[in-house]
Amino acid sequence: MVPSESPKFPLIYRDFVKMFPDESSCVTYLVEQLRWSDGFVCPACQRRQEPWRQTRGRLVCPACHHQTTVTAGTIFDKTRTLLTHWFDAAWHMTTTKNGVSAKPLERTMGISDRVAWTMLHRFRVAMVRSARELLSGEVEVDETMIGGVETGGKRGRGATKEIIAIAVEIKRPKGFGRIRMRHIPDASAKNLGAFVRETITSGSVLYTDDWKGYYGLSNEYEHHQTILSSSDDPAHVAMPGVHQVASLLKRWLLGTHQGALASEHFQSYLEEFTFRFNRRTSHRRGQLFYRLLEQAVVTPPVTESDIYGRLVEWEYEHKTVCHSHGEYARDEDGDGFYEVHVNTMEGFWSLLCSWLRPHRGVSQERWPLYVGFFQFVHNVRRRGKALLRALVPCLFLKLGQRSRFTPIFSMSNEFYTPIF
Numbered sequence: 033m034v035p036s037e038s039p040k041f042p043l044i045y046r047d048f049v050k051m052f053p054d055e056s057s058c059v060t061y062l063v064e065q066l067r068w069s070d071g072f073v074c075p076a077c078q079r080r081q082e083p084w085r086q087t088r089g090r091l092v093c094p095a096c097h098h099q100t101t102v103t104a105g106t107i108f109d110k111t112r113t114l115l116t117h118w119f120d121a122a123w124h125m126t127t128t129k130n131g132v133s134a135k136p137l138e139r140t141m142g143i144s145d146r147v148a149w150t151m152l153h154r155f156r157v158a159m160v161r162s163a164r165e166l167l168s169g170e171v172e173v174d175e176t177m178i179g180g181v182e183t184g185g186k187r188g189r190g191a192t193k194e195i196i197a198i199a200v201e202i203k204r205p206k207g208f209g210r211i212r213m214r215h216i217p218d219a220s221a222k223n224l225g226a227f228v229r230e231t232i233t234s235g236s237v238l239y240t241d242d243w244k245g246y247y248g249l250s251n252e253y254e255h256h257q258t259i260l261s262s263s264d265d266p267a268h269v270a271m272p273g274v275h276q277v278a279s280l281l282k283r284w285l286l287g288t289h290q291g292a293l294a295s296e297h298f299q300s301y302l303e304e305f306t307f308r309f310n311r312r313t314s315h316r317r318g319q320l321f322y323r324l325l326e327q328a329v330v331t332p333p334v335t336e337s338d339i340y341g342r343l344v345e346w347e348y349e350h351k352t353v354c355h356s357h358g359e360y361a362r363d364e365d366g367d368g369f370y371e372v373h374v375n376t377m378e379g380f381w382s383l384l385c386s387w388l389r390p391h392r393g394v395s396q397e398r399w400p401l402y403v404g405f406f407q408f409v410h411n412v413r414r415r416g417k418a419l420l421r422a423l424v425p426c427l428f429l430k431l432g433q434r435s436r437f438t439p440i441f442s443m444s445n446e447f448y449t450p451i452f
């Protein structure tokens with residue numbers, strides 16, 4: 033592999049098609065342009081040497097025979113989707129003016145809606161984690177509401193809709209610079225203050241309205257508050273930047289995504305909008321594609337730890353377990369990563385597997401029933417016969433008087449037999 037002088041990326045769609053006709057061209061691009069543009073360095077022995085290439089993007093160090101994959105540690109980690117599909121999705125996401133939603137990808141690429149959605153979502157995660165500089169200079173900050181039915185009252189600061197805090201750099205004599213957005217649970221001083229402090233350089237000029245959520249920022253910023261209630265100007269005159277960005281955002285959400293967004297994913301859609309908006313003046317759309325892939329290979333895979341990392345936030349006490357090699361963790365698919373298994377979970381997992389084995393070929397939508405049944409049997413065993421004794425009459429009553437009894441577990445009758 034020859035170290036590259038400048039990043040190469042396709043400028044137009046014809047270049048793109050020519051550059052990435054198959055899997056191996058995508059692998060080569062990831063290796064040579066994005067992950068090891070100065071030449072491959074073995075992650076185990078640190079030697080700089082041309083690796084041996086194997087199938088499915090596996091690279092083997094000729095010196096120590098350590099195996100790695102081009103996708104390990106990136107958002108493509110362990111993906112079963114073809115890299116050509118990932119590249120296609122990245123291209124459509126970055127080069128079309130308004131991006132793309134899962135539906136058209138599904139249709140044009142002939143993949144399932146789940147795969148399409150997952151790819152777009154992982155790319156959005158890569159956009160979220162991009163290295164970011166703080167906004168500076170003159171910055172407008174305001175909130176906007178999205179979703180629900182517009183109602184009167186306190187300028188829409190109620191609790192029923194999604195609230196988005198928006199910061200926009202203002203350029204003089206006209207025009208806007210970069211933007212930042214955050215989905216916040218409410219327009220309190222805690223949320224708005226944190227948003228301002230985490231996105232705008234202290235000492236900048238800050239324009240807000242006179243909402244009390246913005247109080248207490250004048251020590252760190254040159255803070256100008258417009259008193260909307262006593263001026264005749266409507267909000268869009270006082271806050272032209274935020275107003276315009278908010279209406280673009282709404283149009284995009286309604287147009288490209290038809291407004292069908294789950295609340296927990298709102299932030300990632302905002303990041304996609306921000307990514308595109310902040311690079312709107314780039315004439316070479318292919319460069320955006322390159323930037324996205326560049327972030328995709330430095331963004332760690334979306335894993336369970338993303339969920340477990342939020343447990344404290346959700347007010348659970350959370351302790352983690354350290355695994356040493358071969359102890360409670362195993363490298364299931366031989367890719368050098370130890371998939372995590374705590375021994376209790378490991379026990380459950382093998383119990384469940386052996387319990388499910390005779391039921392192979394059962395349709396997927398019935399899986400929750402089988403798993404629920406396993407859970408029920410296990411818990412009944414743990415609680416002993418006392419519980420069983422109490423349950424038997426309930427079951428008979430339930431079968432006899434369907435309408436009056438809450439089901440103990442919602443499964444069809446054939447499943448009752450094995451317990452007793």
Ligand SMILES: [Zn+2]
Pocket residue numbers: 074075076077078079093094095096097098
């Ligand atoms: Zn090596």
